[in-house]
Amino acid sequence: MPKITIPLGPQHPALKEPGNFLLCLEGEEVQSATLRLGYNHRGVEKAMEDRTFIQDLYLVERVCGICSHAHTTCFSMAVEEIGGIEVPRRGQAIRVLVGEIERIHSHLLWLGVAGHEIGFDTLFMYSWRDRELSLDCLENITGNRVHYGINTIGGVRRDITAEQAQNVLKQMDVIEERTKYYIKLATEEPTVLARTKGVGMLPKEVALSRCAVGPLARASGIQKDVRKDDPYLLYSELDFKVITHDSCDVFGRLVVRVFELLESIKLVRQIIKSLPEGPVLAKAPRKIPAGEAVCRYEAPRGEDMHYVKANGTEKPERAKVRAPTMANFASVPYMLQGGWLADVPIVIAAIDPCFSCTDRATLARRDGSAQTLDWPALRSKGIEFYKARGVDFRKL
Amino acid sequence: MENKVIERVVTWARMKSPWIIHFNCGACNGCDIEVLDALTPRFxxxxxxxxxxxxxxxxxxxxxxxxxxxxxEARLKRIYSQMAEPKFVVAVGACACSGGVFDGCYNVLGGVNSAIPVSAYIPGCPVRPEALIDGVVKLLSTLEKKEEPAPAVSKTV
Structure with missing residues (x-):
């Protein structure tokens, strides 16, 4: 049978965002897949260099509308590290609280999109209806449904009242009840099982070699969660489990995400129960001293990384965003290979792709000023860097 | 006379059941999830x-x-040209209206009106689903009054 090549995207009902996949097919079987990105590249990193640190917060929030809190928290943690600013404990707690409610909203959103991709629109409608409850919580706490704008350099902009905290707890009870229903549905419903089991296989070794992060890696049996490996904010004091699954397929990713919902609800309850007293904001200088920092944050989609270089002015000299989807896209061509054409949408959706997070550009200047590191040198440099911060990767 | 009746029926049908296509031409997802939100049970x-x-x-x-x-840009124009007449474009969100927070970025042309003509603008960052519903209903009511929708503003087309 002759091979044919078909494009998927940039505009396609299965993709909510523009991206292009070139699928080489033999009959219904996908032989190979090539990925073409960049439709969403806006030049955020360059624009950050022209704005002050406070303005950058609002820009970085708009890198992605779904995990916006992840990006601002990661960026402000990096700036606070350079400036030596200590965030008050209550401020840190509110950051964790908003971050976990955001994870609930993001995972419910994914569950709906996944249901839509496998032709199970009832699940889409149900989970998006329940997602509204988490958006209500966010709106109540921060004042906005999608871009919360609660972070600022040195803490958070609003305190939460006891009444708001009670309201969040009330909503969490409803979401927990619904999550239990989704767990039952994800693990027992025959149509879901038929469409997800054995689809988009990503064995553990491949996931490791392709640097998968977040729920994708955890569904391939890799214990990897920045909240446990390199705890930031108050996560070292909180009790939660890292959910993993060994099935290495779309089913595993579904199970990991629905069980993570329960963990996030648990975290929200803990943080509200032990909300520290005190101020929420430390005063931060307008000009940040020269220095550089890399910060990691466990976004709903995986490890988010921000690099900031300050030069003593009120604007950063360089900022770099490595969003989790960027790391996960390397695994997508492998997962598509050998699968059926009809499974392509759900396999792509299973990494929870976020093209607006991903589309960053890299420019290598060839004037000799840049230093080139080969892979082993980069690796040992990374291990040394994290050892200095008290993280030992040899245990992984 | 007959033509007029048919025209009225067509306008009525168009108003009662507008079919939409959603296209993300560089957004941060914030507006996209609110557009999808508007389709789900709460709204x-x-x-x-x-x-x-x-x-x-x-x-x-x-x-x-x-x-x-x-x-x-080229894809957006192609999608617009593939739509059957009469067609309407709704620019959703501050970025789609004017470029918003990304205005001036090296890879950004500006609002949607820098590529294709726009009939309605819904501001907000991101738009609330209520605002989206209001915008679409207002666009449809201009059809009812048999007025031309807001004049198409375009820089390049």
């Missing part, structure tokens, strides 16, 4: 007959979110 625009379609050839209204990036 449920299907009660106004609005249906989300997968192909531009079936759609009456193009819901465009986000600033137009240089790479998406």
């Amino acid at each position: 449920d625009v299907e009660r106004f007959g609005v249906m989300l379609k997968g192909t531009p050839r079936h759609a009456d209204v193009l819901i465009a979110c986000g600033p137009v990036t240089r790479q998406i």
